Structure formats: C-alpha cells, structure tokens
Ligand SMILES: NC(=O)C1=CN([C@@H]2O[C@H](COP(=O)(O)OP(=O)(O)OC[C@H]3O[C@@H](n4cnc5c(N)ncnc54)[C@H](OP(=O)(O)O)[C@@H]3O)[C@@H](O)[C@H]2O)C=CC1
C-alpha cells in the first residue's frame with residue numbers, strides 16, 4: 251500500500267496498530283506519521299521503537315496524508331478535531347478507532363463530507379491477533395471499506411457490523427482482552443496463594459488460555475461442549491464450576507459487558 255497514514259494520538263491503540271502494520275509489512279515506516287497533544291517523550295519512544303515519523307505539528311502531519319487515523323480518547327475528540335480540521339480534505343479517508351463516537355458526529359465536527367470508517371480493534375493488533383469490527387460512515391465507498399479491511403486484516407481478523415452494534419462490539423472485543431487478563435490475574439493469585447511459583451503459574455496459565463482459544467477456533471465445538479468434555483462427574487472441574495454458579499458468574503459477566511456497552515453509549519453522547 252503506497253498511502254501516507256497520519257495518526258492523531260500516539261497511545262496504546264495507535265501503537266498496537268502501528269506495530270502490527272509494520273510487522274506485517276502492509277506499510278513502510280516512512281509512510282506513517284504520528285502526532286499527539288504534547289507528550290514529546292512518547293513521540294521519541296515511538297520514533298525509536300518503530301522508526302516512524304513523529305511530530306506535534308498537525309499541519310505537517312495531516313495536510314498531505316491519504317489516510318487519517320483518529321486514535322484519541324473520546325473526551326479529547328472535540329479539541330483534537332478542531333486542531334486538525336483546517337488540514338483535512340474530502341479526498342482523505344478517515345479511520346476512527348474512538349469508542350462510542352459516531353461517524354456522523356465526527357463528520358459534523360470536521361465540517362466536511364469526508365469518507366469516515368469507524369473501526370474497533372483491540373490491543374492484540376500488536377501481534378497480529380486483533381479482532382476488529384468495521385462500520386462505514388455515510389460517505390465511505392465500498393472500495394474505501396475494502397481498503398480499511400485490508401489494513402486491519404494485516405493485524406488480525408475483521409468483520410463488518412452495523413454502526414449501532416459498535417457499542418456491544420466495543421464491550422465484547424475492544425475491551426475483551428482486559429477481561430481475559432483480569433481472569434488470568436485471579437488465576438495467578440489462586441495458584442500463588444496455593445504455593446505454586448510465580449513463573450510456573452504464569453507458564454501454565456498462559457498456555458491454558460492460548461490452548462482454550464485455539465480449541466474454540468479449531469475444534470468446531472461450542473464453548474459449552476468443550477467445557478463439558480473437561481467436566482468429569484464429581485470431579486474437580488464440576489466442583490469449581492458449581493462454585494462459579496453459586497456466585498452467579500455468568501450474571502456478573504453479562505452485567506459487566508452490558509455496563510461496558512452502556513459506557514460506550516455514554517461516551518458517544520458526551
Ligand atoms: N486501548 C485500547 O485497547 C483500545 C482503545 N480504543 C480507542 O482508542 C482511542 C485511544 O485509546 P488509547 O490508545 O488507549 O488512549 P491513550 O490515552 O493511550 O492515548 C491517547 C492519545 O491521544 C493523544 N491526544 C489527546 N488529545 C490530543 C490532541 N488534542 N491532539 C493530538 N493528540 C491528542 C494523547 O496525546 P498526549 O499523550 O500528548 O496527551 C495520546 O497520545 C480511544 O478513543 C479508545 O476508545 C479502541 C480500541 C481498543
């Protein structure tokens with residue numbers, strides 16, 4: 251791909267996307283320019299780690315970009331778009347990874363009928379394992395959506411969704427890795443409390459999570475089916491799952507994801 255890509259925001263998700271794109275060689279370092287608000291140290295780090303161009307000069311970054319990636323927090327949308335809108339033009343493709351904020355709201359703020367494609371990746375992009383959902387704004391062509399798909403397919407898998415579904419997608423796969431890490435934290439605590447060495451606990455749990463993920467992907471079986479195969483009558487798994495049921499684990503997880511979805515809606519409204 252011979253396009254120039256400018257990032258608004260140099261945080262966790264920008265880094266995950268950039269490192270994934272460079273790793274998969276979908277773009278060269280020279281094609282990427284990264285901006286943030288003020289954190290020079292962070293820009294230096296990005297420059298050293300990925301050999302991308304970095305600047306706080308918005309004009310330099312955005313005027314000649316073919317693709318603009320919006321990777322700021324929802325509460326910085328207004329001021330950050332204000333700071334670049336003079337350098338945007340209708341021929342650019344705008345990709346937003348911002349949680350909650352609609353393509354229409356971005357279009358209104360930049361004041362041009364730009365092609366905007368909203369995506370929700372996750373931080374596993376940095377190793378090529380993102381689960382990315384994509385939705386097209388009003389002025390994005392089929393070809394532009396295909397281009398976005400090809401960019402994000404270089405850092406994981408993609409799926410097209412309706413824009414309204416982006417809220418629940420954000421809860422499920424945008425925030426999703428954090429829930430898995432939280433589960434791992436709890437498993438590590440249990441293992442260490444019971445006397446296992448930290449390194450051994452880490453090694454066993456990491457492979458367990460990896461293996462379970464691959465089983466879900468490769469076996470063609472449902473999560474419930476796979477679980478049943480581990481659960482011997484009156485065995486250890488049954489005892490553990492019973493405890494999760496007594497504590498209403500599924501209700502808690504469902505409630506958490508709904509809360510994350512609702513938060514995405516709130517972020518969009520604010
Ligand atoms: N983290 C994740 O797992 C995911 C995040 N997202 C979405 O991605 C977006 C970014 O999240 P994340 O990377 O975690 O956030 P970070 O806080 O890590 O990074 C935010 C970046 O935005 C920059 N920024 C803020 N204001 C401006 C401005 N006016 N002009 C230019 N840059 C600005 C910050 O610069 P400075 O440091 O100089 O202030 C910083 O580089 C969010 O909207 C989030 O919803 C989507 C999917 C997954």
Ligand SMILES: O=C(O)[C@@H]1CCC=N1
Pocket residue numbers: 349420424425
């Ligand atoms: O926590 C957040 O708001 C962002 C969106 C998805 C992952 N992180």
